[in-house]
Amino acid sequence: MTATPLAPEQVHALGPAAQGVAGDAASPEAVKKLSRQIAGSGLKTQKKAVERLRAALAAIRSKDFALGAQRALEALALNEKNGVAWHVLAICQEKAGNLAQAIQAYEAALQLLPNETDIAHDLGRLAQQLGYLDIAEKLLLKYLNANPGHIEATNNLACVLRDQKRYGDAVETLRGLIALETGSPILWNTLGTVLSDQGDLATALTFFEEALSLDPGFAKARYNRANARSPLGDTDGALADVEAAMPGAESPYETAMMRMARAMLLMSLGRIPEGFEAYEVRLDRSIPDAMRVAIDAPRWRPEDEDIRGRRLMVVGEQGIADEMLFGTCLTDLVDAVGADGQVFIAVEKRLVEMFQRTFPTAVVGAHRAVKLEGRITRYVPFVDDLEPKLDAWVPMASLMAIYRSTIQSFPDRRGYLKVDPVRLKRWKAELEALGSGIKVGLHWKSLVLDGARQRYFSSFDRWEPVLTTPGAIMVNLQCGDVSDDLAMAEAAGVRIWTPPINLKDDLEDVAALSLALDVVIGPGIAGVNLAAAVGANTWMTTAPDDWHFLGTDVYPFYPHVRFFRRASYDWSDAILQIREALDQVVLAGNVRS
Template identity: 30%
Template sequence: MDPAGPLLAQAVPLHQAGRLGEAEALYRQALAVRPGHPDALHLLGMAACQTGRFAEAVDLIGQAVAGNRSVPDYHANLAFALHAVGRHPEAEAACRRALRLRPGFPEAANTLGNALSARRLWSEAERAYREALRGRPGYVEAHGNLGTVLQALGRAAEAEPHLRTALAANPALAEARLALGRALADLGRPEDAVEELRAARRVRPGHGPTLAALAVVVERLGDVGGAEGLQRRALALFPDDAELWNLHGQTLHRQDRTAAAAQAYARAVRLFPTMAEALTNLGTVRRESGDPAAAAVLHRQALDCRRDYAAAHANLGLALQDLGDPAGAEAAFGLALRHDPGERLAALNRALLRLKAGRLAEGWADYAGRPTAGRPALPEWQGEDLTGRHLLIRREQGLGDELMFASCYADAIGRSGHVTIECDRRLVPLFARAFPAATVRRPSDDPRDADLYALAGSLPRHLRSALDTFPPSAGWIVADPERTAARRRAMGDGGLVVGIAWTSWRTDRSRRGAYTALDAWAPLFAVPGVRFVSLQYDGRYDAIAEAEGRFGVAIRHDPADDLANDLETAAALTAACDLVVSVASAPGELAAALGVPVWRVCWADWTQLGTAVRPWYPTLRPYTPPPGGTLADALARAARDLRALAGSAR
């Protein structure tokens, strides 16, 4: 007869009734009667768990397991206590032992998911939570945990029903409400997200991750200052929370505060060295700061933590591309897409890499997977016969790209019975003149007056599959002849007229290296017999005045011209020039589309399609820096050629 049995029989009902102190006393008496009794140790450990004494619980339940390794509950509850004290790999091992002893054990599977989630092994955690729900379909905590993991995996639509199921049964599940708020934000419902996150804050007013998530949504609603304030409050409460530092870094990064973002990401990595998101975010900042080698190291560290992390593979590809390893970059983009076929930035960057190498068929196929918005509720044209069908061509990108892709419009019009072109409102008169057989209009919200549609950037996949499919004609846009003649008369005689554009108002971190300061144009300003005209659509009158004074050159400009919004005027002014010298910006694209000779001072890019020219524009000549050179070197070469051209004109 077990001498501890009667004592345990008295203790268990007290334990179940919540009278833990009395139950614990009886468990200890049982252990005095029979030292090492596994059930007594296990139950005493569970009482310790219920009163928050998790380290003590680990010791007690661990002794129970040592006394009897065949009881699955012992292993499952030991895992619960180990997880609570942060010993997640040991918790995982204990859960797996419990599941071997009792396959489908819901509590063990749920705790396994928690241990995996704590290590950010989201995909494995998802499998564990689904196993828990197979064992018990109504398991509220597992629904909430699964929803939280699905949200972390970026599958917000799948997460929402699980989270709502959990909250309907237990509205106090703050983690589930936090995850629901994040999921709603990911689904583009920021107002609903704010409501849920504020409800989560009422449950836990000082919870740092909830403050941080609310900050993310507030930022999406346009209140950047409010978002940063919420993050700083959260960090004041939880200065050692790596997730908060990572989120704060993302906010700073979006504001282009690169140095501060790097410090926040680095702080997150110090606090959580295996946090893959912070590692790859820090790598991205290092690359943008001009250190792709350091970036590649950080992205690889992130992948050591999470081999299936698609964003880290994509970011590694960008770093390898900067390091001159296109094959490695392409492989990295491919791994990103293998782990997440929806990783559209990887598809876009692999497309640009392949197009830059002249691999048009592969490149355009990838380009179809680029991030886009505003697809209408119509079938998309896949290159089939268009005879008798109404095709809608829809703009999707910036003005420069829109002008470049418009070189395909005449071919599309020739294949279709009717084409409607939706374009930037500023281009409507120019495109109406260029494509009189088409209907030209500004973008509509949800057009349904066509049979099918094509995004402007998708047309080359069907119309420019090889270099010999690019038409040799110079220019497809025509400026207003009377306005052009008037501009030319106003310039008078006296030398070569050269339009210039040296920068852009889009000087974010991804484009900054494509532009110059006007000071760098000194070699061109020194060429005699040249009259310069500013085609800079954002004015830059102070820079012009400074350059005129410094270099003793006249740069014709008229503040009454609105070159940003009045493209008819911009086109006439451009067409009146003998030559345009431009960085990679819209004025140069407009000039080339008009058939004006253009010298494009730029880095070699994908739009050259593996050639030394730009097949889209027969009148455009790229001036790219030599290996290891800068745009200033390209400008110096353009100045030498301009001197020769001006001399021959004289």
């Protein structure tokens, strides 16, 4: 599990994740078992190591995991081949939220004690959390081969299968054990997460309710019930559930994810800037995908320092859609720094020219990201040799709490990013050559469809009512391999024109083309955000619990966007509404809003 370059599409806005994984490596039962293992290895030559490990277990019992790790390291200094010491160290690091160090220690323990299946279970659970699903599956199967019918391990295997989108396998894994263990809230909860991932929230809700009826204090089930209640329209109930679940979180990771859900619910209810301030949890080191920034400068906090006349770096974060969304605050920041200061902006490399064109007094460059042991570290190499040095840096999304403290502080404007005028002229001519009819650009899915994300996107065949709109010429803006979808459309007699560019990488052309089109339609992915950010006529399909509305009936980040909000995760009505709207503009001959 080594460092790997991180493709930009792998980094997306964090959202609440279903909680199903069971087990606590530091439970009283686990600590007792470790204590027995330590006693069994108490040779005279290992006396000092045994003392250190017993002290480490005492620290675990008192939840002082930093001290526990220190004592385990002291034992390893005496004997680096002590597998139990590596296991104890791994537990302490995991409970402290040091997941990269924890996984290395678990691997070392398992290598030294290959027949200790408890280590395989602990490592498999952590590997699932970090997204190493193939590894997690193998480790959990290893444990279950030695401990068939184990509730926690079976449950965790079902979570891995769910995250691999093997929903049928996940259900079958749970079904047999639930028949034997009908009173297990853990299994009912995880069954609910499988249904939730598939978008069947009403059924999932019944399973979460069953888990809570068996154990009213089961924090995971209460948190998952919140994630089901929100898209079903009960945002206040969801917030109450999350806040009730938070004290029962079993790890720093669970605490952080619950705080993330709370932040989004606050924003959904229009409680700003409270929601934006709570959204700082996205940077919590307990979240494996949280961004870390490697910059030789302090973090800017406006309550501590006036930024006027200073040299400030803004670092884009998460996905490129988020950089365009939160970039709506950059004008405010440039004005606040003033002519005597300097703003530096680090964005995804495909956006550099566009942001530089839009903010000519700033210095814009590309950031780079590396994923190391499940954690994202972002670098800004274009300021490595900067003189004088930066005074401070700030994550881009953190500007929201500063400059968008009320709905009224969102500017009423049609986009803010500036396209290349030469490209715009070219694409207008290209579209004109396609013939008469309104030109409709279409997106329909994300490049990242892990877990619950897929319920936010529709299959291509459901778009047939839109694709067959008389008087409309469809233009493919969907990046990635969509050859099967386009072949399906062609076989049905639908004309879809694909522009001769790389729709993933040539964002300058995609932006200009989007502005040249009569309308761009799709879910809130990067390409649709790009269209909205440059002021294109944008129609967005949105989830019922999309927090970006901030408790209003408009889309404050892009107030000119026309949105089609789905009921729950049923796409049928929204797509039919889009078709009706297209028929109207074809009839009127003018799509511009």
